Amino acid sequence: xxxxxxxxxxxxxxxxxxxxxxxxxxxxxxxxxxxxxxxxxxxxxxxxxxxxxxxxxxxxxxxxxxxxxxxxxxxxxxxxxxxxxxxxxxxxxxxxxxxxxxxxxxxxxxxxxxxxxxxxxxxxxxxxxxxxxxxxxxxxxxxxxxxxxxxxxxxxxxxxxxxxxxxxxxxxxxxxxxxxxxxxxxxxxxxxxxxxxxxxxxxxxxxxxxxxxxxxxxxxxxxxxxxxxx
Numbered sequence: 662x663x664x665x666x667x668x669x670x671x672x673x674x675x676x677x678x679x680x681x682x683x684x685x686x687x688x689x690x691x692x693x694x695x696x697x698x699x700x701x702x703x704x705x706x707x708x709x710x711x712x713x714x715x716x717x718x719x720x721x722x723x724x725x726x727x728x729x730x731x732x733x734x735x736x737x738x739x740x741x742x743x744x745x746x747x748x749x750x751x752x753x754x755x756x757x758x759x760x761x762x763x764x765x766x767x768x769x770x771x772x773x774x775x776x777x778x779x780x781x782x783x784x785x786x787x788x789x790x791x792x793x794x795x796x797x798x799x800x801x802x803x804x805x806x807x808x809x810x811x812x813x814x815x816x817x818x819x820x821x822x823x824x825x826x827x828x829x830x831x832x833x834x835x836x837x838x839x840x841x842x843x844x845x846x847x848x849x850x851x852x853x854x855x856x857x858x859x860x861x862x863x864x865x866x867x868x869x870x871x872x873x874x875x876x877x878x879x880x881x882x883x884x885x886x887x888x889x890x891x
Contacts, residue, residue: 675791680705684783685755687776689762702783709782712789716801717741725812736815740805743826746778749804755780817872820879824886828858831889836863836882838875854878 675681679699688701717740721733728736739745750756756771759780770776789797808815828836840854854874856863864885866877 675787677787677791680787680790681784682760684787685758685780686760687762687765687770687780689765689770702780705783705786706779707786708789709784709786712794712797713782713785713801714741715794716785716798717805719798720802720805720809721812724809728812732812732816735819736812739815739819739822740808742822743775743778744822745808746781747774750777750781753781753784753804755784817876820876820883824856824879824883827883827886827889832858834858836879838878840871840874856882 683700684702684705686701688703714737717737718733721728721736721740725733725736756777759771759776761770765771785797785801788800802809825835828834836856836858838854838856840852843851843853850869851867852869852871852874853865853867854871854877855865856875856878864878864881866874866879866881868874868877
């Protein structure tokens, strides 16, 4: 199994196989196999979160150093978001490799976005421990190559993606948007967007096009997210 993972992730030969196994070990499997399993991936996830953030920050700073700090921060938040890491984990077939308890398998935990994102972070930690930060950054650049070539799309995704993740986490539901077009006193086009959940308006935003208006609505909803109730 370890050999397959190394090949799939294009990692160099990993000497410490125990680390790789640990990266794939969910706490449920660990608790069910205390006699044979040394540790779950929770500590590796903790480390992986930090080194992944640093790697992505380094790549964005070197490729887009003309962007503002705020724009770089937004792009990074998208790249390291649960939704993005979940997709990367699926592309790397980590959903087929994670070690789960029997009950975890019955619950199909290998389809859980948050869990798979954490496994991806754990794998990043393993690579960092084995090959160092420079090699981790090089690998992350390969894995995120397509995303890193379109920073405008990353910035566009930011608020809407973050709001969707938050609402799915709280309510297991996805927001919808309604957009109308108006004209200003100067006869300029202005788009007004509403973001809704179950027909209830969470916030409104405006912009020179539909996409910007939706982003502004999502941003305002996030700023008032402390009002969300389960």
